[in-house]
Amino acid sequence: MLIKDVVCPFCGCLCDxxxxxxxxxxxxxxxxxxxLGSKTMVGDDRLKAPIRRDGKGWIETTYDAAIEEAAQILxxxxxxxxxxxxxxxxxxxxxxxxxxxxxxxxxxxxxxxCHGPSILAIQEVGHPGCTLGQVKNRADLIIYxxxxxxxxxxxxxxxxxxxxxxxxVKDAHRDRKVIVVDTRRNESAxxxxxxxxxxxxxxxxxxxxxxxxxxxxxxxxxxxxxxxxREQLVRxxxxxxxxxxxxxxxxxxxxxxxxxxxNVRNAIELTDELNRHTKFIISPMRGHGNVYGTNEVFTWITxxxxxxxxxxxxxxxxxxxxxxxxxxxxxxxxxxxVVASDPAAHFPKPCVEHLARxxxxxxxxxxxxxxxxxxxxxxxxxxxIDAAGTAYRMDGVPIRLKAIxxxxxxxxxxxxxxxxxxxxxxxxx
Amino acid sequence: xxxxxxxxxxxxPFLPIEAESIIPRNxxxxxxxxxxxxxxxxxxxxxxxxSVEGTAVTPEKIEVxxxxxxxxxxRIGEYMDAGKITIxxxxxxxxxxxxxxxxxxxxxxxxxxxxxxMRGGYILCHGNAGHYCASGYRGExxxxxxxxxxxxxxxxxxxAEYLTGGEVHIHGSCGDMAGVEMKGGQFIIDxxxxxxxxxxxxxxxxxxxxxxxxxxxxxxIGTKKLxxxxxxxxxxxxxxxxxxxxxxxxxxxxxxxx
Numbered sequence: 001m002l003i004k005d006v007v008c009p010f011c012g013c014l015c016d017x018x019x020x021x022x023x024x025x026x027x028x029x030x031x032x033x034x035x036l037g038s039k040t041m042v043g044d045d046r047l048k049a050p051i052r053r054d055g056k057g058w059i060e061t062t063y064d065a066a067i068e069e070a071a072q073i074l075x076x077x078x079x080x081x082x083x084x085x086x087x088x089x090x091x092x093x094x095x096x097x098x099x100x101x102x103x104x105x106x107x108x109x110x111x112x113x114c115h116g117p118s119i120l121a122i123q124e125v126g127h128p129g130c131t132l133g134q135v136k137n138r139a140d141l142i143i144y145x146x147x148x149x150x151x152x153x154x155x156x157x158x159x160x161x162x163x164x165x166x167x168x169v170k171d172a173h174r175d176r177k178v179i180v181v182d183t184r185r186n187e188s189a190x191x192x193x194x195x196x197x198x199x200x201x202x203x204x205x206x207x208x209x210x211x212x213x214x215x216x217x218x219x220x221x222x223x224x225x226x227x228x229x230r231e232q233l234v235r236x237x238x239x240x241x242x243x244x245x246x247x248x249x250x251x252x253x254x255x256x257x258x259x260x261x262x263n264v265r266n267a268i269e270l271t272d273e274l275n276r277h278t279k280f281i282i283s284p285m286r287g288h289g290n291v292y293g294t295n296e297v298f299t300w301i302t303x304x305x306x307x308x309x310x311x312x313x314x315x316x317x318x319x320x321x322x323x324x325x326x327x328x329x330x331x332x333x334x335x336x337x338v339v340a341s342d343p344a345a346h347f348p349k350p351c352v353e354h355l356a357r358x359x360x361x362x363x364x365x366x367x368x369x370x371x372x373x374x375x376x377x378x379x380x381x382x383x384x385i386d387a388a389g390t391a392y393r394m395d396g397v398p399i400r401l402k403a404i405x406x407x408x409x410x411x412x413x414x415x416x417x418x419x420x421x422x423x424x425x426x427x428x429x
Numbered sequence: 430x431x432x433x434x435x436x437x438x439x440x441x442p443f444l445p446i447e448a449e450s451i452i453p454r455n456x457x458x459x460x461x462x463x464x465x466x467x468x469x470x471x472x473x474x475x476x477x478x479x480s481v482e483g484t485a486v487t488p489e490k491i492e493v494x495x496x497x498x499x500x501x502x503x504r505i506g507e508y509m510d511a512g513k514i515t516i517x518x519x520x521x522x523x524x525x526x527x528x529x530x531x532x533x534x535x536x537x538x539x540x541x542x543x544x545x546x547m548r549g550g551y552i553l554c555h556g557n558a559g560h561y562c563a564s565g566y567r568g569e570x571x572x573x574x575x576x577x578x579x580x581x582x583x584x585x586x587x588x589a590e591y592l593t594g595g596e597v598h599i600h601g602s603c604g605d606m607a608g609v610e611m612k613g614g615q616f617i618i619d620x621x622x623x624x625x626x627x628x629x630x631x632x633x634x635x636x637x638x639x640x641x642x643x644x645x646x647x648x649x650i651g652t653k654k655l656x657x658x659x660x661x662x663x664x665x666x667x668x669x670x671x672x673x674x675x676x677x678x679x680x681x682x683x684x685x686x687x
Contacts, residue, residue: 077467078467120568124570205642208627208645211646211671212646212669215670217670220645221646222645259605259606262628266627266670318566330445332443334444334467
């Protein structure tokens, strides 16, 4: 059976034009997707049932027993951390936030290690953004700053920018100019009109210099800024000012290098400055399929997009203090629930060492690096494959993920709702 | 009156304690105060051995002395308005938040957000201070507005971010982006600084050590002799990217490429 217009749940692009062929409850072929998307859909290797450690090794257990044990671990904790959320649907994320409030825990999502600093910058100076549809139909200048879409978001260029024909951009490949800014020449730079190579850690200075040039104070800028010549900066500033509609897309090259949120803030303020001359927007290249959704869900429930601490009963937010990395590095938390993420594979070593010392429960369909340090793993279904739900694209557009096969595995919403109900019952509420 | 609080040894020593109730004024009514340990509310006496010497009728006459391991005790001196707090060891985050009067003396190191959004009073830290010393809160456009913060050691990144009023004096060096978004006040760094005063709008920053990665958007406007320091400094105005009118003084001749 061929299913058309399937949404790929892998990255923040949430491409919604996949053709998927299903046979006997298995996905056998995926068309239109990139390699990352195809691999997500086909050859999905799942855990069959909940597993727990019994001292010597792993034993299979039932969902009921696993949820009971998870509830006890969370109830016993003085500072539980609930981390992950970005690969599941919004409905499950909502229950996760309510669970954190119920047990007085800290709830954090993967933005903490990707675009968290972008959100801090947006909270300082706002976000001049738009949807990807606007970019596709109008933008004649694209800047990719500190990101490599060809590797990380392979269909971004063909669906929205360089190779996408838009309503006002008929001959995209000729009409659109592309500027790539990075510390090294990446694959995306090969298709760029202009490549700006910045010394590592030099983005802030280059952005400051561009702001000064755009507002006519190029005279103070020295001949070379972080490895970029003044001539090139002036040329880039002119290209920006002469564009009809410019769009800056930025990645972890800005958010996770020295300066972090201040780099992003500077980029937003450059966008602001350019809007005195023409139309310009800026947007983050979000990683996980539904990471934008976690920010939306967290914000509409708690007022804050990530790193929310409920230990005093009310929501407190202070990245650097209530973020998962900082809590783990300081050894603060005494239990952890990981949902739809793999911190053991991505977090710094001292954080993973602390995770290995405390009881960790993981709700994830796949055996992964975190499996090696957790006490209990409960597999749920995968949003976009055998579970339906809402996800948010990187530009904030909600898209419904379809369940394209039936596996009988409970989805994350059901598992978390049962866990929530059990904890609530034990607390006598 | 002296209130001595000695931290008891805890089973989970890394669990943070939030103790905004530890300000001199609160001890006028006794020592029955609440603090939070993780997600549990505790009595002050559960976590500290308390001894009180003498009596007082005004908070100005009260000194609170903290002993033992207080490195995970957050928010000590939050909203403090009078009296004195002495911490004999290290102190946790947010010490002296929103403080408007009185003195805090820390004999060890201070964790992040020391004197955050401070309005008055004096904080002296004998050791090092963490990140965001004397700064603002996330998304807040006004940082420290008054008072004085003095750190005898080094400070971490984003020291004096959004400084709006008052004085910050770091005797050692600062980390990355000291004085970023400064809007007023006076900021003195005796040691080194990296990328200081980005996006500065107003205020004065003096750096007597080495400036690393000087930002390209500061306009050199001359030199000045500082007789009390016996040095000549190069004076910059900026941040030009931000139409800023801030003044940054750097010891020596400044940027090497000029």
